[in-house]
Every structure is written in C-alpha cells, then in structure tokens.
Amino acid sequence: MRPSIRTSGRAVFRYRRAFIIFWAGALIVSVLFAPRLAGVTTGGGFDTPGSESARAADLLQEEFGLGYRRIVQILYHEPGGDVAEGAFRIGVTASAERVRQIPGVESVSTWYATGNDLLVSPDRSATYAIVNFEGGEDEIKALVPEIRSRARQGSALEVHVLGGPAFDYDLVETSERDLWQAEKYALPAIVVILIAVFGSLLAAGLPALLGGASVTVSLAILYFIGLRQELSVFVLNMVTMIGMGLGVDYSLFFVSRFREELRLHASAPAAVENTMATAGRAVVFSGAAVIVGMAMLVPFDFIFMRSLGVGGMVVAAVSVVIAVSLLPAALGVLGRRIDTARVAPARLTEGGGGRFWQNWSRMVMGRPVLFLGASVALLLALALPVAGMRAGSPGGQDLSPRTDSRQGLDLLAEKWGVGEASPIYIVIDTGEPFGALSRETRDGLARLEAVLAADGRVTRVESLADLELPSEPVAVRDHLLENPADAVAAATRVNIAGESDIAVARVVTSIEPTREETRRLVEDIRKEMIPGIASFGQAEAVVGGSAAETLDFTARLRQAFPYLVAAVMVITFFVLMLLFRSLILPVKAIFMNLLSVSAAYGVLVLVFQKGYGAGLLGFTPTEGIIPFVPVILFSILFGLSMDYEVFLLSRVKEEYDRGAPNEEAVTVGLQKTGRIITTAALIMIAVFASFALAESIIIKEFGVGLAVSIFLDATVVRVVLVPATMKLLGRWNWWLPGWLDRLLPDLSLRDGRL
Structure with missing residues (x-):
C-alpha cells in the first residue's frame, strides 16, 4: 500500500492522546529554553568573508x-x-x-x-x-x-x-522590546479576527495557541543551534513574525476544513482523515514552498542571512509538523465540541462567504480581460518606484533614539563631525619588517594624504606622514622610544609593537558613513587614488571601515541575488507542477508572485526612501533601502505567497477532479476558500504590521514589506488575477504533456496519496 497522508490522519486520530502528551512535554521543555535564545545571538553578522574590507578588519584587529x-x-x-x-x-x-x-x-x-x-x-x-x-x-x-x-x-x-x-548589546535589547511590543498588538488582533470567523472561543483559541506553540518550539530549537553556530539577533523577530503568521494560518485552514467535514460526515475520525487528505496536504506543500524560499538564504556567506534562513526553515517545518500532528490530534479529542463556547450565532459565521464570493468570481470571470488589465496595471504602477531604489547602509541610525549607543553616536557626530565614529581605514601591508617606516611608504602616505585632503568629502587624514620622523626606519624606532608623545600617535598608525610592517591611514569624512557619497569615496580610493601612488610598490593596500564593509556586502548580495531568484522559481515550479499536475499553473503562479513582490518593493521605496508615511510609522527617511531587506523579503514572500495559491487552487483542483467544468471549479473553489484566505491574510497583516511599529528601522522595513505584499497577494492576486487568468486559459490551466504525466509521481488530490 502506498503511503498516504490520509493514512497518517487515521494514525494521528488513533493515537491522538499520545500525540497531545508528546507535544505538551515538548512545549514545556521549549518554554524553558526559548527565552535563552537572545543570550546566544549577536548583533552583527554583516561581515563579508574574503572581501577587501574583511581583510582590512583582520589586519586592524x-x-x-x-x-x-x-x-x-x-x-x-x-x-x-x-x-x-x-x-x-x-x-x-x-x-x-x-x-x-x-x-x-x-x-x-x-x-x-x-x-x-x-x-x-x-x-x-x-x-x-x-x-x-x-x-x-x-x-x-x-x-x-x-x-x-x-x-x-x-x-x-x-x-x-x-x-x-x-x-x-543595545541591538539585542531593542529587538526584545520590539518583539514584546509586536506580540502586545498582534495577539489581541489575531484573537478578535478568529472569533469573528469562527464565532466560538474554542475554535478561535486553538489556532492562536498552536501559532504560539510553533514560535516557542522553534525558538527553543534555535537556542540549541545557536550554541554551535553564530546566529543574528534578528532571528528572534523573524521567527516570531513568520511563526505566528504560518502557525495561525495553517491552523485556521485546518480547523475550517475540519468543521466543514464534520457537517458532511457524522464521525470525527472521518472528518480528521478527510481534513488531513485535503487541508493537510495543502499545508505540507505550502510549508515546503516556505522552506525552499528560506533555504536559499543558507548558502550566503553572511551570518545575518544564514541565520534568518535557518530560522525560517525551522519555524516553517515546526509549523507544518504541529499542523499535521498536534492539531488533528486535538481536533480528534474535541470532535463536535470544537464549536462550544459560542459568542456568535452559527448562521453569521458558517458558509465560507457563500453568495458574495460566488457572485464575485462570476463577475471577474464575466469580464476577465478588464479585471486582468486593471489589476496588472495597479501592481505595475506600485512597482514603478523600484527603478529608483538605492542601497542604504545598516548602522547606528538603525538603533532606537532611546538607546544609549544611539544617543552617544549622535553626540559624537555633533561634537566631532559625522565621520568621526566610522572612519575609512586604508591599511598598507608592506610584507617586510620595518617596511611601514620606510621613506617610500611614508612618501606614499604623504601623497595619498594630499590627494584625500583636496577631496571635499574628507575632513582630515591621520597617518605616519603627519609626524616628524627620521629618514631611516631603525632611527624611527629609536625616536619613538625617546619621544612618548610621538609614540602614542604612531601606535595607531603603524604596528610598532609588531614588525612595523603595516601602516594605517585613518580617513574622517565630512559626510555620514551610511551615505552613498561615502561608498563612492571608498571606490575612488580603491580604484583611482591608491593605484596612482607608485611608491607603495608591491605592498598590499586594502580599504576597510563601515562604508567599505557595506559596499562589499552590497556587491556580494547583488552578485548572488539572481541565482537565488532563479533557484526559488525553479524549485517552486516543480513543487507546484507535482501538486497540480500542470505546466501552466506553476508558470502563472510564479509570474503573479513576481508582480506582487515587485509591488511590495515599490511601496518600500515610497515609504522608507521617499518618506511617505514616515511620521505615522515614527522614523526618519533614509537615502536607501537596507540592502539585504529586498533579498530576504523575496525568499520569505515567495514562500508565503504560495500559501494562498496552494489553498485556493487545491480546492479548485478538487472540484475539477470531480468532473466540474473549469469555470465552475474556480467559482466553487473561491466560494469555499475566499473567506478563509481573507481571514488568513488579515492575520498575517496584523502580525507583520505590528512589527512595522518597531524601533529598529530594519524590522520596520521587513514589517511593512511583508504586510503590503500579503495584502496585495490576498486581494489583487488571489481574488482578481487568479479567477481572471483561470477563465481566459480555460482547459489549458490543466495542460500536462502525456509523456510527462506518465513520468511524474501521482500526488492526486483525490485520494490523499503522498
């Protein structure tokens, strides 16, 4: 007998109390370790291994x-x-x-x-x-x-x-405050939405509790991972964002289908089996899409990116496992009691949206070209600002003004100038003992200082060239031993405690280190100024500092991003092709997801770069978007967007496999899932929007980007673009060449086989 998710549902129901006891124990253990995760995280993780700035940082250290x-x-x-x-x-x-x-x-x-x-x-x-x-x-x-x-x-x-x-330290403290504030706003909103949908405190409480359980167990698992490998502090916020959204959404879809099956079948066992074979399958494939998207972040060299990739994979996997084990076990125990503790009459909460979604789908499919054109035009209009997107820079300004570090940085900039806190370092490794004290090296530093001093972007330069020193290197060492004041100044400009083979020039800029002009200055130093100084000879000259690190970080991201996009799209295509046995539906889903993600990018530019809504969200606009935010958003959003694609089209596929014509299958599918998808989207938006109120600008950008994308995906894409394109393509929606149909494993939605 072939393994079946329906069979799994039967097994879960049979051993339902054992599953509940197991997960209760796992949750108790997780509660002990989850709070410790912050203690094993780091606020950094943006270093670029193998880059010029990393080499400079190693030498300076x-x-x-x-x-x-x-x-x-x-x-x-x-x-x-x-x-x-x-x-x-x-x-x-x-x-x-x-x-x-x-x-x-x-x-x-x-x-x-x-x-x-x-x-x-x-x-x-x-x-x-x-x-x-x-x-x-x-x-x-x-x-x-x-x-x-x-x-x-x-x-x-x-x-x-x-x-x-x-x-x-302050970044960790800020992240924990942001997390607490987000939970304070998101959890009540989730409960209110679920009560409005189910009308029962028990039915509404179950998804909320399981969403919290998914986050808690995931944080505990990540704590043990963090004992062995470095994790970014932002994994706390990201896991909570994704975990609450996925955990509640998966439970929402599952509970909704279970209640529907109870109305059709007399027994709870049959309802659990059928729910596992339908909603359970959709949850597994949806979770797989999220895991694939987050897995694409793991190969990146950056600890920050890798941390979020690992965290996203863990929380998505935990959410799926809880949804197909603990949740059906709990529903098997509750049975029809799931609707007890009602606070609203059943006639107001049952029916899945019924007449509205039926009429809506028929209206869209009655004028598919009009709705398709209008929705695509809207998404493209929102995406237009992406053409002007510029890369920002993570730094001290990402901290809340309430933190001591931010207040100190602001005072330092006020008193010494904006470039004092984060100078550019030019490190000259001569490779020879006393080479940094040679006349050639000092002459080269003097010429470099002269070039930099003439640049309006530079306030001052500090190097050995500023000191009155003897010509011969050995005499310089003797001079420094006899003149403590010069020795103190030289100690930060040459490694006199070592072999005196490395010299450093410290460049203080007149512009903020996070500005694009500072990164251009770094490029000019690397490509024009240093190569133009012949007296450095064979010495290795590398440029470091925060501006150089951001430049290298962004360059590595831009180089890798196209491969990430291609990998996510290819794997998503094959996952959806296996699920729906169609070549057209996966291509269409990828295209629509690209549209919604691009529109979300456009809104990010409007808000964080142009400043629209900055007062409402409580931040000062920057000149660009934090460079890793669009990359990570793509990985997350491509997976999350597939949630609604899978849940909607799975229901359409069910009707189509039963013999319903294409248009009728779409109408019934939207009628059955429209209300639940809208509710799930509202929950996701509530979770992500709560993080848009965070103190950290990085978390704000993630919160806004995720909330906007989910809103567009659940409205414009799923309830307009999907029915319009399904109508226009007709039977071609389900086209799969015969030879390929025979090669692919049978994952038909009709019998629950896996």
Missing part, C-alpha cells in the same frame, strides 16, 4: 587591536564646559578608574593620560575614553551594563557608552 567588537568608547560631555577644568578632569579620571577595575578590562585610555588631542572635541566640551578588553566578544558584550553603571556612578557629566559591544 590582529596588529592594532581595533576590532569592532573589542573596543568601547565612553563619551563624557558637559554643555559649555571645558575638558581642562578641574571638575571635568576629576570626573573623567574617577570614572575611568572605576571602569578599569572591572574584571576583563585591560586598559582605559583618556586624554589626560595620553595627551592625544583627537580624544577631545573641537569645542572642548567633550572627550572620550577608549576601553580595551581581555577575553572574547561575548564576554565583552556582557560587561556593557556594568561599564555603564560604573562610568556614570556619582558623575555630574553626561556619559554615554558606545562602540561595537555596546551597539550589539
């Missing part, structure tokens, strides 16, 4: 200790004050000493101890100390709260703690 996540700055400010005043000096010195006593802190460098004037703002009302650490990055991040507490203890100065570890 290894030779100068300038690793992004290993240095903290403590910013001290007194409006109208002067750092040279006694009270200011005492406040900073005492604060630095308290921080220095924290276990794990290696050193705290202040202006008072080093005399480095770069640590003092031009108006002399602010200064910052640099904290270096022992131990690993996770240990350093854990010290941030204590550093903030000790730095401020008893101080009359305005004190902010910033830098990589503080940024990561």
